[in-house]
Amino acid sequence: MSVQDTETTGQDAGDLARLRRRTVRTLVVSQIVAGVGVATGFGVATLMAARLAGSPALVGLELTASTLGSAFAAAVLAAVAHRAGRRRGLMAGYLTGGVGAVLCVLGAVAASFWVYVIGMVFYGAAQAAGFQARFAAGDLASERNRGRAVAFVLWATTIGSIAGPNLAGAGAVVARALGLPELSGDFLFALAAFLVSASVIGIWLRPDPLLAARAELDRRPARPRTRRLAPLRTVAAPGARLSLVALSTSHLVMVALMAMTMLHISHSGAALGVVGFVFSLHLAGMSGFSPVFGWIADRIGRPLTLVFGLLLSMTSFVLLGTSPVSVSVQAALGLLVLGLGWSCVMVTGSVLLSESVDTEHRLLVQGFSDTLMLVCAAIGSAGSGIVVASLGFPALNVIAGVAVLPALVLATLVVRRRPAAGLRAVS
Known part of the structure; x- marks a missing residue:
């Protein structure tokens, strides 16, 4: 040169x-x-x-x-x-x-x-x-x-x-x-x-x-390319599949538990200001620490960070599912950890999705991901009240754990299969 x-x-x-x-x-x-x-x-x-x-x-x-x-x-x-x-x-x-x-x-x-x-x-x-x-x-x-x-x-x-x-x-x-x-x-x-x-x-x-x-990309030297995938085949790529499952289920359980936990603790008759403070902790967990999770994802890799975020969510289900029907330190901590888990999965899953899809179909897959995530939110919002009314608040947390389990298994398998690639995205 x-x-x-x-x-x-x-x-x-x-x-x-x-x-x-x-x-x-x-x-x-x-x-x-x-x-x-x-x-x-x-x-x-x-x-x-x-x-x-x-x-x-x-x-x-x-x-x-x-x-x-x-x-x-x-x-x-x-x-x-x-x-x-x-x-x-x-x-x-x-x-x-x-x-x-x-x-x-x-x-x-x-x-x-x-x-x-x-x-x-x-x-x-x-x-x-x-x-x-x-x-x-x-x-x-x-x-x-x-x-x-x-x-x-x-x-x-x-x-x-x-x-x-x-x-x-x-x-x-x-x-x-x-x-x-x-x-x-x-x-x-x-x-x-x-x-x-x-x-x-x-x-x-x-x-x-x-x-x-x-x-x-057009300015870079041409490189050998694999066969282009149709949009549906693109979504089936390992990294994209993991991202879609993690993002949609994480958003579903967050929306479902956020609303029902506030209803759960409000039954104690606590002042609205106290309930609002507990909710603010959840909001802080959802977005206040996202730069930290972005740094972690860049340092240790996307799949491993996803495992961490999903384990945070699982921890929140245990804390919330066993919390008393009142405003308590346990319930507040559970909501905070719920927000942290969602934030970690949202940041890491979004990055992994973008890196796992070819340029031609990336925008459409990103749109599909958000659509799926928001539809799951609507299902979580509508279904959580029915579950609590018929089975109780602890049962909702058990169901949330079952919903997140497939994403956790997929992420763990990716990390175990490709430990060396764990430092970077999976394509």
């Missing part, structure tokens, strides 16, 4: 490193703002439904609608990104969420529960965009730091999760000033947040990380 070639390669590497940093910074900012919007609306979603539904039996349908909306949007946004890049895909998700926020306000003004439910379907697209942003962080990242890049973007949602629900009072003030129902003010804040997030992505996520990554 000539001196000129060496200088050009060094400049290109420097430009790529700067683009990686800029991409992650842009995604972090958009995630913080959009996270505020998503959490603000979800914070009052059930209260709004209770005022509009006219029947207690309909309350809860709004969250199911938003979850299914997120699941559908995940596939659509992935297809948009596949054709036009991450920037347009993320913008489409946040703008669709904004449309949902407007419909929710209109439902409140018209006192129409069904308009509100339709609004929540569209609102779910913003949550889907937030999930897809983690994949965007990994588009340009190197294998050595992909886990940290994905984890840092996930960590940014912590700020939104904490700040969003605390805006309820300000939202009521704004709504009263505009002559609107009080709870609709939170959806106005959500609308503003989604518009800002879409603007941040549209202005600063340039060049598009996905398109830049494709261009970088």
